[in-house]
Amino acid sequence: MNRSVRMGRVLGVPLRIHWTVPLLLVLFGYSLGSQTLPAWVPGHSVGVYTIGGLAGALLLLVSLLAHEAAHAVTARRTGVTVQNVTLWALGGMTEMGKPRAAGAAFKIAVSGPLTSLLLGGATFGAGIGLHALTGWAMPAAVLLWLGWVNLLLGVFNLLPAAPLDGGRVVQAVMWWRTGDRYRAERAAARSGQVLGFLLIAVGWVSLLRGALGGLWLALIGFFVMIVANAERQHATLATALGGVRAADAMSSPVETCPDWLTVERVVNEEAMRARHSTLPLLDFEGRPSGMVHLPQLAKVPSPQRETLRVRDVATPMAQCGTCAPDDLLEDVLEKLTPRSGMTILVMDGRRLAGIITARDISRLAQRHALRGNGTG
The missing domain is CATH 1.10.287 (Helix Hairpins)
Structure with a gap:
């Protein structure tokens, strides 16, 4: 998710915090400290309610993290790659690959709500027990509130509609x-x-x-x-795109550009004859070294265009989306990342065989719809 910051790892999975998380803490902390706790446990000072509200909001954040961590751990155990876990204002999100079997999809989907329900029951019971044993009303009230919220979170996520976990469960059952x-x-x-x-x-x-x-x-x-x-x-x-190979979708021959040319020369010469808005770059040995999106060149200040090489503003090969000619296109698209974009370089060994752009994919989808096979 954009505008999130890497904040370490949780159970081996990178953790990212979105800038809206402080908003979540403020809203829930304020609601708990100014409304819920005064109604449940009257007679305390504003400072006590503020501390209780902040503690409850922080514990809720930990609960959301546990929910997403359950998805991540289950995904890794079933062989699905997990990129990161992100917390944001509306909860959490686990970025992962696609499960290859309905059983794996079911396990991943149900793990989050079950964790929330278990946490809800445990904290609710802890709140009742704490109050009965010690009489500490304020901590007990915070735990009771946290228990109710986790139970509500677990039940809400089980609603049978994607992208909620319940929708994933129904999807897995239908797939099976x-x-x-x-x-x-x-x-x-x-x-x-x-x-x-x-x-x-x-x-x-x-x-x-x-x-x-x-x-x-x-x-x-x-x-x-x-x-x-x-x-x-x-x-x-x-x-x-089902059953379509990359070779069937790619544009070939490919218009390429030497990566040692200046930005000025590429703008004046290469860009004028390019059919695509993306140009693959070749090094001195004729091997792909990256690709440049033509709109990027327009952002280069005019004084720098005569000295700056096009490879210096291009996307390096390590960050480009690549595949082999015989790879299934649907599998290739699932592996793309926001950084690589929708343009795919089709590699036959170390040789550039073709390029697949968003326009090529859109054209395939339109042909499929014209054949009367669309079911969307």
Whole structure:
């Protein structure tokens, strides 16, 4: 996720914190310290309520981290690569690869809600026990609140709509029963779109009636709808690309550019004849060394264009998306990262065989739809 900061590792997985996390702490800490705790445990000072609210918000953040860590650990145990875990204002997100089997997908999906439900039951019981044994009302109230929130988080995540974990569970079951992974993804995504719309509607009605919590509900609904829509589009695209090899989608021969040319020469000569907005670069030995996106060259200040080499502003080969001619295109797309972008260099050994751009992929999807096979 953009605008997040690396903050170490959790159980071997990189942890990132989004800039909205402090907003989460403030909102939940304020709500707990100014409303919930004074109603549950009256008669304390503002300072005590503030400390209790902050402690509860921090413990909630730890609970969210445990939820996502459960997904990450289960994914790694089932052979799925995990890039990172990110905490942000609406909860958490685990960036990982795609499970190769319905059973693995089910285990990964259900691990998060189960962790939240177990944490909810444990903290709720701890709050009751602490109050019974010691009479410490304030810590007990914080634990009871944390227990209720975790139980609510676990139940909410089990709703049968993607991108919620419940949607992933339904998707895994449908995949197992039908054998069609992308049909299951589309069905779960459609449920997510419906759920997102309902959350937005309920949230706005609550907000208009004076409940500020309705705004939070509407934001969650908006996020669910956006992600569900993206997942439905992805599943539709993956269906269109099913069985297509990289060699069948690539543009060849490829227009290339020597990486030792100056930016000025590339702008005046190479860019004028390029068919694509991305040019692969070749070194002195004729091997690919990276690729340059033509819009990047426009950002180079004019005084530097005559001396700066194009390889100095290009994406190096190590960060480019690459594949072999016989690789399945749907597998290649799943391995792409935001840094590599949608352009793929097709490599036949150390030789550049072709290039696949977003336009090539879109053209394949359009042909699939024209043949009447689209099911999106």
